[in-house]
Amino acid sequence: MIRLLLADDEELLRGALCSLLDLENDLQVVAQAATTTDTVRLAAQHRPDVAVLDLEMPPTDGLHAAAQILAGADGTPPRIIIVTRHARPAVLRRALAAGVSGFVPKSTPAARLAQIVRDVAVGHRYVDPEIAASALTENECPLSDRELEVLRAARTGAQVSEIAAAVHLAPGTVRNYLSSAMAKLGVATRHAAAHRAWEEGWI
Amino acid sequence: MIRLLLADDEELLRGALCSLLDLENDLQVVAQAATTTDTVRLAAQHRPDVAVLDLEMPPTDGLHAAAQILAGADGTPPRIIIVTRHARPAVLRRALAAGVSGFVPKSTPAARLAQIVRDVAVGHRYVDPEIAASALTENECPLSDRELEVLRAARTGAQVSEIAAAVHLAPGTVRNYLSSAMAKLGVATRHAAAHRAWEEGWI
DNA sequence: GGGCCCTGATGACATCTGTCATACGAGCTG
DNA sequence: CAGCTCGTATGACAGATGTCATCAGGGCCC
Structure with missing residues (x-):
């Protein structure tokens, strides 16, 4: 059984994803959060196997939360999947640098998410192929x-x-x-x- | 059986909502769209009882689509529910002026959506109470x-x-x-x- | 130490912006 | 019709912005 933490400030999406993922009988949502502070707290408390974090969340953002979770964990930290609507190569780079295992735009079909969670749970990494391709071809941010x-x-x-x-x-x-x-x-x-x-x- | 059209450019949310609503045995999603043009076309083709439209959709937006659907329908048009992340009183006013029946921010719990769909299907109107309150107290847009x-x-x-x-x-x-x-x-x-x-x- | 690059700062100058007074025609109201 | 408002336009002016040359201090490499 894979234990999940779900974090997104939109109740509608979080709730829908929760019931979608709970339908899978090897997945179990053990905690939900709407803010990054709750996310970090609940991750420490429940020690999920995988944390699915929205990037756009108050008061900071999903990457900050991911970094805090990875830094604060004693023992094996959870694998982290970042979900975002604003899926740009630069954001992907920052996410990978922060140590997340999965990067999924909100344009991903809902049905595929469960499989991504399973892949990430066993140690694989998943990056949206489209964005990965852009990240490899598009130029870096030129700004200091x-x-x-x-x-x-x-x-x-x-x-x-x-x-x-x-x-x-x-x-x-x-x-x-x-x-x-x-x-x-x-x-x-x-x-x-x-x-x-x-x-x-x-x- | 209430027949639904679901329109949202985010596959993840649309897919999750689709399976969530399909779980209810009096609701059936008969069509899905990711763009406003598809939305209008599919509404004419499938003549759903209720259309759930995201406000933020390319190439125009949910309100344009709603207006087109209501204008283009011969016979009884579908009831329309607008779902939005950007839920401000001014947007609500524009939505009601366009003739939509429901206005739901994405901060609404997913579990409540099915009930809202049922309410709207039988002719009620649903407006998020929080935003409605703001709309009544906040001042109008002062700009020409x-x-x-x-x-x-x-x-x-x-x-x-x-x-x-x-x-x-x-x-x-x-x-x-x-x-x-x-x-x-x-x-x-x-x-x-x-x-x-x-x-x-x-x- | 001497040269070199980098960051932060300054001053001068042309251009763009924001403000305001004013003008002109269309439409309306008495 | 005269007077009025409203939308659009113009010109003038002070202040903000964008550009550029230049400079001072701090690391860093030889």
């Missing part, structure tokens, strides 16, 4: 850490002075980073750059 | 149609000239609309205004 940082701060439409305060840099420096990020992305405004970087899964 | 239009075009970080081209207005006029929208929303940049309007579900 600082550039990503200022773009993150620019996402809500803030002015330079606000961004500068948020990242603890001089306003002029922020403008330089924004400028180089825009040049790298081939766009004309910081906001277009932030939008683009977000779409690509870089921030 | 033109303001919303330019903000929509501004969302990707475009410059004034691009926005002007997109909405077929003079650049100066676009700036006036952006300016008044920013004033109404109490923000300092067009991008912050667009971000805000998006969060509120206005664009």
Whole structure:
């Protein structure tokens, strides 16, 4: 019997997946969570074999939760499967770096999930083939850490002075980073750059 | 037997909901769609009793699909339930104006969906109580149609000239609309205004 | 130590943005 | 008809933004 932890902030999806997976008679959902904090707590408490985590979850995100679970486990940590709607190569890279075993976009047929869970439970890794292919062909994120940082701060439409305060840099420096990020992305405004970087899964 | 059309671009959710609802022995999923065009086509072809539509679907959205289904039906049109993650009062208003019978956020427990489908099938309407309460207390969108239009075009970080081209207005006029929208929303940049309007579900 | 790259910072300059006053025509209201 | 509002447009101006050259300090390699 494979013991599962299911984490997703959307009750509808989590509930539907729960009953779907519980139908399989070698799978058992032992805990459910809607937040990353609950996820980490319940993983430590129930020690599931496999944790299926949505990437987009408050208050942080699935990757943070995965890292915490893997770091905090004494003994063998659970295998972790990340499920996401925002399935971009860059996100896949970050997920694999965090040590997750499975990466599944929400465009995967529901029927296949149970099999992926079984594969991962016995130690295999599963990565959506489509995204894996993109990750191998698409170019890396061209932006530096600082550039990503200022773009993150620019996402809500803030002015330079606000961004500068948020990242603890001089306003002029922020403008330089924004400028180089825009040049790298081939766009004309910081906001277009932030939008683009977000779409690509870089921030 | 209640005949259902299920439309959602996420296979995972659609598949999970499908098996969940099929488990109920008075419900039967007769068609599934991942795009709004398929949704409209299959609704005409299968004439389901209830259509469960995700709001966020390519290439248009669930509300467009709902309007087309209701307009195109000869005889009694299907009852329509909109499911959405982005459940804001403004969206609810637009949905009700389009003639849908049910409005369900994705935070609804999966187990309750079957009952909502049954209620709607016999002619009741169902609106998530939480959102309905917000819709009654929260203030209306203060923006005019033109303001919303330019903000929509501004969302990707475009410059004034691009926005002007997109909405077929003079650049100066676009700036006036952006300016008044920013004033109404109490923000300092067009991008912050667009971000805000998006969060509120206005664009 | 001397050179070299990297990060963060500054200042100057052209351009873009946000604000505001104003204008003009369409439609409506008295 | 005169007066009014509304949508659209223009021009002017201050301030914000994007670009670029340049500089100071800190590691790092020879």
